[in-house]
Amino acid sequence: MEQVDFLVIGAGIAGLSAAICLAEVGKVMVVTKEELAESNTAYAQGGIAVAMGGEEDVALHLEDTMSAGDGLVNREAAAVLVEQGPRRVEELLAWGTKFDRENGELMRTREGAHSRSRILHANGDATGKEIAVSLLRHVRQMNSIELMEWTTGVDLMVEDGRVVGATLLDGEGGVRAVRAKAVLLASGGAGQVYSDTTNPAVATGDGIAMAYRAGAEVSDMEFYQFHPTAFSMPGAPRFLMSEALRGEGAYLVNAKGERFMERYHPLLELAPRDVVARAITREGMDGEVYLDMRHVKKDLHARFPGISKFLAKYQMDLGRDLIPVRPAAHYLMGGVRTDVHGRTSLPGLYAAGEAACTGVHGANRLASNSLLEGLVFGVLAAEAMVADHREQGIKITDKAADVVTSAGGGTTGEAATERWIAELRDLMWKNAGLLRDAAGLRQAQRGLDALAVTMPRGMFRRALEARNLHLVAGLIVTAAMGREESRGAHYRNDFPERQAVARHSVMAAGRLEFVR
Incomplete structure (x- = not known):
């Protein structure tokens, strides 16, 4: 049993931004599945969208974000994103982030659906990597942050309706229980649920699956940007x-x-x-x-x-x-449902970045808003974690954790697990990908039901990822079947028109509903 003040699962831009803020008030543990440089953040090429040209630029950035989201953007979240973005980018600059310049001035480029050039980039097409390196350099200077590489989240620990920590699988195959006053899921997206993806191998939807199994709400899972x-x-x-x-x-x-x-x-x-x-x-x-x-x-x-x-x-x-x-x-607009401060429906649990769904992207993310999202909402989630902790006077107890050390029924071999994952990914690509219809989605559900019978078992990383991918795939298919319209990244050949009223899908405990 280990105890920290704050546990952060994920070491991309959202997780590291949060950790820097949390380290000012307590002991922070940051865990990541591979080495610290391996995250969706490091693979971001195009840049970071930020309105640094004053109030008019900020207002236009907001309207561009609203327009790209096809009627489903949470305007409050989008306003927070564009208004706080410049301040967060200025922090990156102060920490030594080297964005590309021309004649001493920051270079700004334009991408799809932007009304003006506002995209900063670094080393041409390695923006995410430069930001990740800058954040890591800053994090390593903070003694109150413990960094744990090659560590996979297994499940959240819940007591009396509150998240109090998580069980983790370390690089040696040992299961560890870590208790914390608050847990932040910043574990990124789930591109590996599809056979064709730009995401790295670590993007298996772990945080979303952990949150859903613990009882948290997820939202807008049908909106996967290709x-x-x-x-x-x-x-x-x-x-x-x-x-x-x-x-x-x-x-x-x-x-x-x-x-x-x-x-x-x-x-x-x-x-x-x-x-x-x-x-x-x-x-x-x-x-x-x-x-x-x-x-x-x-x-x-x-x-x-x-x-x-x-x-x-x-x-x-x-x-x-x-x-x-x-x-x-490429990018999941949905995720663990949160408010603009990263609070989920479960006390003690917070989420930020691609693992979260504030509604900031609506049905279709505006190009290069993802790095900005992680930067802004990672800090906001950290601030909420600190404020809630102080207000509620939460203390860590010495209660022992009930740690599950086996997935049950023996262990599936690694080769068989890889074949199982490949079958799931191919099923999702063919039946729940870019162009959808009821027949294909029903086929996807039947395939997922069949795969559930042969689910890989064992306490090793790929078996855990298989379990998470299966759950996330099911959430995507269920939400896609329920949304009988075409909106943003969700396109139904059998329902090509957009409904007059925009609603978010929300799922928890096996229930699906659509809310304004």
């Missing part, structure tokens, strides 16, 4: 081809060499991501779709060094070749 342009070559990973490429002038062309976005949206290649993703999917039915930058007269290697390095492995070059692309699962 990034329009992931590298598409047989045998190659679905490497993200940043939206910043289109911001710098890249065209989308079909197998005939024709630009086609004028048929889908007046903003052409800079239309909202859901529109572009569906357009590419439809055009791709007749052959490959490509990104074309051959006409762009810039030093593309200098602007996009990471992407250029990746493409070189496949003998391709941005300035010379048509780059084959197709959509891939």
Whole structure:
């Protein structure tokens, strides 16, 4: 049994931002499944959207966010995001974050659905990595923060309706119980629920699954954003081809060499991501779709060094070749339901970043708002954890934890577990992906029911991830079946129209409802 003041599960931008704030008042433990640099944050290429041009810029950023969210954005959360964003980015600058500059001034680029250039980037296309390094450097200077790598969350500990800690699986295979006055889930998204994703292997929806099993509400799980342009070559990973490429002038062309976005949206290649993703999917039915930058007269290697390095492995070059692309699962707008301060429906439990759902993204996240979300709401959640702790005078007890050390019924082999996970991911991609209908979603549910019978068992990381992926997949399918309309990233071929009233899906304890 271990005791800390605050337990943070996840070491991306939301978790580390929160930990820095929490460390000022107590002992903090931050756990992450792999090494500290491995998170969705570190894979973010395009940049961080922030309105640093005064009140008009902030107001426009708010309206762009509202518009992209297709009628479902929580305006209060979006206002908090854009208003507090500049202050948080200034903190990053003070901590040594090196955003790209031109003639001494911060460079600002534009991405899809933004009304003006407000995207800051670092090292061309490695913004998330630079922010992660900066935050880690700052965290390592704080003695009250304990960092635990190669540690997987198993389940939350709940006593008398309150979350009081979590059980963890460490890198040596040992199960540990950690009690805390408050727990923050900042564990990121769940892109690995789909066979095609831009997310790293750690994105298996652990925090969302842990929260739901503990009784917390989740919201808007049907809204999974598929990034329009992931590298598409047989045998190659679905490497993200940043939206910043289109911001710098890249065209989308079909197998005939024709630009086609004028048929889908007046903003052409800079239309909202859901529109572009569906357009590419439809055009791709007749052959490959490509990104074309051959006409762009810039030093593309200098602007996009990471992407250029990746493409070189496949003998391709941005300035010379048509780059084959197709959509891939990228970002979950839904998650553990919270208020704007990160409070969930369970006392003692908080969530921030992609694992949380404040409603800030609505039905479709505005490009490059994700890093800003983690930065802003990570701090807000930490502030709420401290305030609630002080107000309620919470004390850590010495009560022993009832730690589950076995998943029951023996242990499934690693190879069998990998095959099981691959089957689930393929099932979700084919039946609950970018374009949905009732028949496909019912097929997905039947497949998930069948997979439940052979669920991998054992107290090892991949078995735990399999359990979490299965639960998250079920939440996505259930919410998608219930939403009989097309809105933002959720598109139903059998219900192509949008309903007049926007409602959020909310699930807890097996119940689904839609609320204003």
